[in-house]
Amino acid sequence: MFAQFALHxxxxKALDSLSFTEPTAVQAAAIPKALEGRDxxxxxxxxxGKTAAxxxxxxxxxxxxxxxxSGARALILLPTxxxxxxxxxEVERFAQFTFIKACLITGGEDFKVQGARLRKNPEIIIGTPGRLNEQFNAGNLPLNDVEVLxxxxxxxxxDMGFSExxxxxxxxxPAQRQTLLFSATTGSGLREMIETVLREPEHLLLNQVSELNxxxxxxxxxxxEGEHKEAVLFWLLQNETYEKAIVFTNTRVQADRLTGRLIAAGHKVFVLHGEKDQKDRKLAIERLKQGAVKILVATDVAARGLDVDGLDLVINYDMPRKGDEYVHRIGRTGRAGAAGVAISLVAHTDWNLMSSIERYLKLRFxxxxIPGLKASYKGPKKVKASGKAAGTKKKKTDAGKKAGAKPAAKRKPAAKPKAPLASSDGMAPLKRKKPAAE
Incomplete structure (x- = not known):
């Protein structure tokens, strides 16, 4: 029970009104330590549940x-x-019975309006590092009274280049502030940030990366690649049982193209990526939360911070480039222990990525x-050396040497056949395929 933490x-009262009863593992571990003032x-x-933590x-x-x-007493930095x-x-929900005010400072909104918002002296400032630095340089962001970072x-x-x-x-x-650093992974690149901003921190490792839901x-x-991959995606969105789904791509161009194709096929879809302005991004997320659309096509900009009830299907149309990104993508489903399905579409160009992610997570997918949509690609070919055949060949060579046989003249490499390749069953010749464009 949350009452055990001796919270205000x-x-x-707010937790009770929100039906928060049992703390999650990260909340149970972090809240008591944070209440002691520890970094x-x-x-x-x-x-x-780390936001509440x-x-x-x-x-x-x-x-x-x-x-x-005093000025702002808490500063919360986030990537998106x-x-x-x-x-x-979440602040507004938990502070609903208090007079605490928070303000949001992110890119994509009017700079002067944000400056006016900061001059109202909110207790908590929440924002992205880039825009907050711009406001600081403009003299709109006094941080002298910050007690918690x-x-x-x-x-x-x-990863997004916000370290500086x-x-x-x-x-x-202030140097005597309390600092709380949360991350989903244990990347070595965090070392400098941890050593610089934390004072004798306590490390709480609540899960290894492989310990996914x-x-x-x-x-x-x-x-x-190509039409077959799209056909598999359309089949999954048509036949899987889900309330809401998100389809991830690696590029904005791919996200826009897929969205157009899905809309043409009769699906209700919104797209979310970095080139969309703030108004469109808010609209996409709100429509998905309200159930006006069932499908969101997105780049990794949506892999963090997107918390939608009922989002129970994630499809990686493009494989993520790193294991960390895979973790955050599939983390959109199965929130707070709920069930979900994560499906990755793997073409020949994705096999090595998939294998590296399996090794990173220490699991096998x-x-x-898909019925009626079996791919011609079966995975990398396994080449097995035949020890018996190699041994026979060696024996024949040795026998020839003993008999004083002359070494065979070097053969010229055979010319490549210009005719179409014949199929293995003697049927019509197979046409050569051009390699698929990347």
Whole structure:
């Protein structure tokens, strides 16, 4: 029960109204330590409830001692607008019975409007590092009174090139602040950030990367590039049982193209990627949450911070390039222990990526064949050396040497046949296929 943490009564009242009863593993481990004022480095998988793990002790601290004349007392840094918006909503839910105010500062919104928002002196500032640095440079972001600094999805901020911005903002906060750093993975690149911003932190490792939600079925379907791959995607979206689905691509161009194809096929679809302005991105997420559309096609910009009830199917149309990205993509389904399905479409160009992700996660994906849509690609060919045949050949060679046989003249390499290749069963010749365009 959350009452065991001795949180402020107004927070307990909010938790009760939200039907929060049992804390998750990360909440049970992090909240008591954070309430003691310790710096924490927490590794916990996506969807494990880590937002509440840092917000509840942060809000408790602000409520325990009111400072009406101070500037912002808490700064929360996040990698994407979507995650920042989601965090603001969580603050509003948990602080509903308090007078604590928070404001959102991200790219894609009017700079002057944000400056005016900051001048209202909110207790909590939530934002992305790039825009927050711009506001700081403009003199709109005083950080002298910050008591708690939170770096959420720190690994993602590092991947997105925000390390310098994060370190600059952290350096402007008081040295005696409390810092809470959360990440879903344990990347070695985080070392500099951890050593710079944390003071004698306690490390809480709540899960290894391979300890993904057991309720999420992880499958792969072998596909051929082009029309066959699209046909498999259309079949899955037509025949799988799901409430809401997200289809991931690696590029914006691919996301837009697939969205057009799916709409033409009669599906209700929205697209989400970095070139969409803030208004369109908000609309896409809201429509998905409300059930106005069932399918969202997105690049990895949506892999962080997208928390949608009922999102129970994730399809990797393009395989993610790294194991970390796979973890965050499939983390969109199976939230808080719910069931879900993650399906990756694997063509010949994706096999090595899939294998490296399997090694990273220390698991084997379940291979699945779609009825009537079996791919001609069967995976890499296995070449087995025949020891018996090699031994026979060696014996013959040795025998020839003993008999004084002359070495055979070197043969010229055979010319490549220009005629079409014949099929193995003697049927009509097979046409040569041009390699598929990347």
């Amino acid at each position: 009564e107004r927070l307990l 924490l480095r927490v590794t916990a998988q996506t969807g494990s 840092f917000l509840l002790p942060l809000l408790h601290r602000l409520l325990a001692e009111e400072k009406p004349k 607008r979507e995650l920042a918006q989601q965090t603001l909503k 939170v770096l959420d999805e720190a690994d993602r901020m590092l 911005d994060v370190l600059k903002l952290a350096a402007q906060c 057991e309720e999420v079925s992880q499958q792969v379907v072998l596909v051929d 379940e291979q699945r064949v």
